[in-house]
Amino acid sequence: MDLTDEAIRWAYANPYPAAIATATITSALAVAAWRVGRALSTMTRPPAAVLIASFAAAACTAYSADTSWRFAAHRLGMTDHSERLAMFAAAEIALLACGLLARANKKATGVDGTAGTPGTPGVLVWVITGVQIIPAYAESGVVGGTVRAVIGPVLAGLLWHLAMGLEVRIIRPGALSSGLPAQIARALRERLLSRLGLAVRDRTAEQITRDRALARAVRLGSRRRLRAWGSRRLAAAVARAHVATDPVQRQRLMLELAARRGATELNTIKLPSAWDPPQPPAQPRTPAALARQQLTEMHPLDAIRRVHSAHPDAHPAALASLLTEHGVVVSEQQVRVAIRAGNPPAAPRPDAHVTAAEQPGTLVLDVATAPEVHPDVRAPALAIAAGQRRDAVHARIPECASDTGRSHDDETEQEAPGTGQPGPSAGESGGAPDAQPDALPADLIERARALGRPAPLRTLQRELRIGQAKAQRLQEATRES
Template sequence: MTIDRLTDWVLAHPWPAAGITAAVLLVVAGVLWAIVRTARAVTLPPASAVAAVGALVCTVYTADTSWRFAAHQLGMRDLTERLIMFSAAEIALLACALMARANKAATATETEAGSPGVPGALVWVITGVQIIPAYSESGFVGGTVRAIIGPIMAGLLWHLAMGLEVRVVRPGAMSTGLPAMIARELRERLLSHLGLAVRDRTAEQITRDRWTAKAVDLAARLAPMKAGSRGHARLSRRLSVAVGRAQVGSHPEQRRALLQLLSARLHSGALADLDLPSPWELRAPGAPSGPVRPAPVVAYEQLREMPQLDAVTTVADAHPDLPSEQLRELLLDHGVVVSPAQVDMGRRLSASAQPSALAGASAAAQTLFAVHARWDGEDASDALGDDPDAPGADADADVPDAAADLALLPDARRVDAAHQAQHGRPAGLRALQSGLRIGQARAQRMRALLDAPKDS
């Protein structure tokens, strides 16, 4: 039935034609709906399976090239011989891919994806060798098509299908294979050569850094030249341009970098004159690496940093048999200026001047007092110091000495300030006794001096 006769029939019978058209549209819609529903229900294979299928097809494509090459170039005219020999490269490629996958799984760790080893490198060697038959059989144009779709695509797809790609197995891991290491090294060297080693910089900052390095180089070359010499004017103009491009005038950080780099460049010759210790010098573990300082120098510095009364006590402990006048002269020789009263006070407070029984009693009282302070959780100095009659108070009688009290006043202020900063209130009598190593009566006098107006 032609189109004209069909059109005449439709015009002659409009209602039957409309019914048939509606039925056909319903059937087509139902078929399309069934196809869409079936397609949605189908579970697609994983990406590795699809890559394996593609790699297999590309390997067969390569086998066709090998079949023709074996007959035309290798002289394999016998059909049986060609069937056995032509696919040696394809089978070797598949075997190397499987062994590379096994090596990668065996060497994988939590932080590294493993290395395919020698089989992984052989995959690409075989792929490169199979490009030769492609160009031999089909020339440049056809050989390029055969090489890309055949061995090259087969090698890439086997690489992905066998899980040899590090970024697929562990995105955060790095490959330890030799090709990957060489590629990373070449990439880093190229970026360093191009001046892009420092990442996360804007294009403007990269330009400023490049011209800053250029300005440093030009300034270092211009420094030893005399004004008016050959090339001096040209270098000056180039330096001016480089400084302007570096924008050091409007960026303080860039100007600071320029000056630091230029300073290091101009004074690089001073490196040869540095007095550095020999790395072959044997030292005891933990010994200072610098030159050994004499003991008198160390003692001089340590005594100068001590409070006066502590310095007197330290020297009196070290020289218990030394008279007071000689002890004072020794302190003056070490830079500690003290009065005779301070020397007498320090000798009385030194450990060598205290009886052994009194020292044992003091230690017992301190131990008992420390346990009591930890138990109650309150300030130990105020717990006993505010009560003059509290047990454990020092019963030593202090001879009133106004000059000695005034000499001790700076140390008392230091103890009071430390106690005020730590506890928020002035130091009590016990805190003054323990901090200044004095008795209760003298602690009361020092507390009175501390509470007195400063202008009195």
């Protein structure tokens, strides 16, 4: 109080420094409040269910602390209030600390994505809970001790455990607890479902009944002798399995019954030993079979060249037939492409020597240039072409006197043999060079040489990732070099 009065008197005596100090303190408190509020707003808060479960666990821990306070005075001889206040809640504080440590361990993610285990803190939670039951019964007897034990340490431990598991499931819905109790519980549940015939999911109750009846029918049908009671059970099982109306059920019944009746034959089946070395694949014994195997494993073009090297004088059609007999189906055209035999010569036309003007049914027009348009062309008249048939129309352009730079031979038209069509002149035919294929890159040729000289087409296409045409050119380039 004296300090307050002295501060007030000093403020009255020094108004300006007091105002500056007051403004500074107020600004600092405002900044601190703003920073705390911003931190709380950005902080990820746990869900409401986790908060309520944690609050209930804390209340049960306080309920257990009351029992410890009384037990410390009556059984442990802590009559001094300061001593008892410092030591009575040691178990409760340890329970709270172990619960928080187990929560931190459980929030950690395992290597396979599962939730972490509570670890040693989780075990200590249950150990402390079991020890805290003793003061409850010592203070209140059987009835009151049970109430104190259940509401106090037991319920506190359960709520801490449930709050931690609920938080992990909310954060990672697909995470499964990998603790020892959780693993034992899952294994027991799966075994129980399997024992009850409910292990296979997505089945209706009717399908489960049919499967059980089918299993009973297989078991009874595999017996050698059946009494009247067994026969009636077998008939009821067959009817309940709907074998007569469901083809799938009938097929399953026959397969399972055959397997069960023939189970004794498993001892007589001869199987190769797992310790024997693997046998190599059978090799062809005859030259024809060996040639067939080698040719079928090669690229068709390589196979054609191999057969052509053995039969150089054979006709492409004969080579195609021979390859087909050995399992490589190719056409005559493919054989010609592979051995570069070219196309077969075309058969000569019977009227190749007849000029266009001499062919029957051919109309020849003489075209001439004029300085003006002819009057008949200006106003053309209708012409009736009924009864007339023309297979081709040819136009002949006379020489132009104004073109002095060209010779008479260059201006003379040439007719294509056998067609009657005017062909190109000598200057036109020799002016355009033949199109040459693109040159292959040097690095591509070197890579092709590294694969072999020459490498098979399949190898070139697979290793260099090129088409068949480029592979053929590479093969020819490596063969020539």
